[in-house]
Amino acid sequence: MSSPLRVAINGYGRIGRCVLRALMESHDRDSIKVVAINEPADLESMAYLTQYDSTHGVFPGRVQAFDHGLRVNGEDIPVFHAADPARGPWKSLDFDLLLECSGAFGTRAKLQPFIDAGCPRILVSNPGHGAAEVDYTVVHGINDGGLNADQRIVSAASCTTNAVVPVLDLLDRGLGVRSAFLTTLHSVMNDQPMIDGYHHTDLRRTRSAMQSIVPVATGLAQGVERMLPHLAGRIQAKAVRVPILNVSAIEVSANLARPTDPQALKTLFIEAARIQPNLLACTDQPHASIDFNHDAHSAVIDLGQIRVNNGDFANLLVWFDNEWGFANRMLDVAQAWAGQFSDNPDPVTAEIAQISSSGA
Structure with missing residues (x-):
């Protein structure tokens, strides 16, 4: 894409932190930009648990808390603490996709308020409670070709x-x-x-x-x-x-x-x-x-x-x-989906999606 995919993260626990770290460590960090995080925890704890992780080791960079968010490798990411995430300031954010990483929202009834509150699209980090609860479920490399711009709630399945x-x-x-x-x-x-x-x-x-x-x-x-x-x-x-x-x-x-x-x-x-x-x-x-x-x-x-x-x-x-692999797949799915609703789709993502679709 000519400009990075702009994403927000809801829920900054195991998967949310791995998604941010995977973006910094494993992916083309210029292709996706994290513009906001919603998480009830305090900023100092968020910064500490991003910098130091008992499972994945010390973050190979610098994470700091500042007045309104996290500073990761010198880049500021605003953080808000909406107790009801559907009431977060989504409409004020200029972003393309919400990465729902809390694991607490598995039904359409629970996810629709995010859309109503201003989230343009949602990629969910759980399989949902049934096929009818999301517009589409993706396993990267298998059925990415079924993603389209009309979908609003997509699941990245499970690890x-x-x-x-x-x-x-x-x-x-x-x-x-x-x-x-x-x-x-x-x-x-x-x-x-x-x-x-x-x-x-x-x-x-x-x-x-x-x-x-x-x-x-x-x-x-x-x-x-x-x-x-x-x-x-x-x-x-x-x-x-x-x-x-x-x-x-x-x-x-x-x-x-x-x-x-x-x-x-x-x-x-x-x-x-x-x-x-x-x-x-x-x-x-x-x-x-x-x-x-x-x-x-x-x-x-x-x-x-x-x-x-x-x-x-x-x-x-x-x-x-089950943590790191899945976090990387969430980013892959986000990029594949972005290729469908972007005005300038990434040709590599589009090619992979076409091959996956024909081989499924």
Whole structure:
């Protein structure tokens, strides 16, 4: 684009801060400009937790609080603290897109007040409570081509959906997926307590996050079916939370329509990673989860963990940084969407969207 996409961030927690850091560290920082942040926390705490992060390390720059916002690498970002974000001063801001990163707004009824208050468009950092709750759901690299200027509320899906959909799409287009079972091993989240307590209606989530492996409910199967509707009824999923701060994995077990072997699967994924290097990666090293902390890919295929039974039953292990990878995908989706409503779309974004659309 000839001028940067102007975005505001609502909610400056784990994902909101990662989005800002990813823009500074991973993306073309001249293509997107953060013009405002809405967050209830005080400015000193916001600056401190941006500069120093227990998971992603010290910010490679300088973050300071000033009278009305944050100064990041010398650039001032105004901050406001609207208790009801829909009542924020959105109409006074000159911006193109709200990045809703609080995770608190998953229905159209809760998101529409933002539009009414002056937000031109919203990109949501959660899958929403159903397809009807948003205008469109995007997994970058799969269906970006469906974005258009008429949409007002778009979801960037979830970190797990972004990790597994490209893998299932490759398997299905290459070999056909008769059925699949997905097991997510997810790092702890803030809906779990550090010690046992009255923390959630799901009794398992009342247990200490750092002392147990905790099975939880997941909507991953529904998220996959939303992206790959021809697989509806053929995907099942379960999830467990494991006591680590970050990085997750998905074990994919797939019954395939055509026979294969481990080497053929390795070749399939290596070639896909070559074509979409910002989306997928492959490794044949003996990794542990910590090795993928701060990894910007949607998914990293562990080639050493590929197994095939009886020629048509494949088992894979997919690593992903559930914070950093997803934050980078939000920025990718924002740029792809901007290519649809900008007067001067970015030709690279448009080309990627066209390729993704034709291959979905």
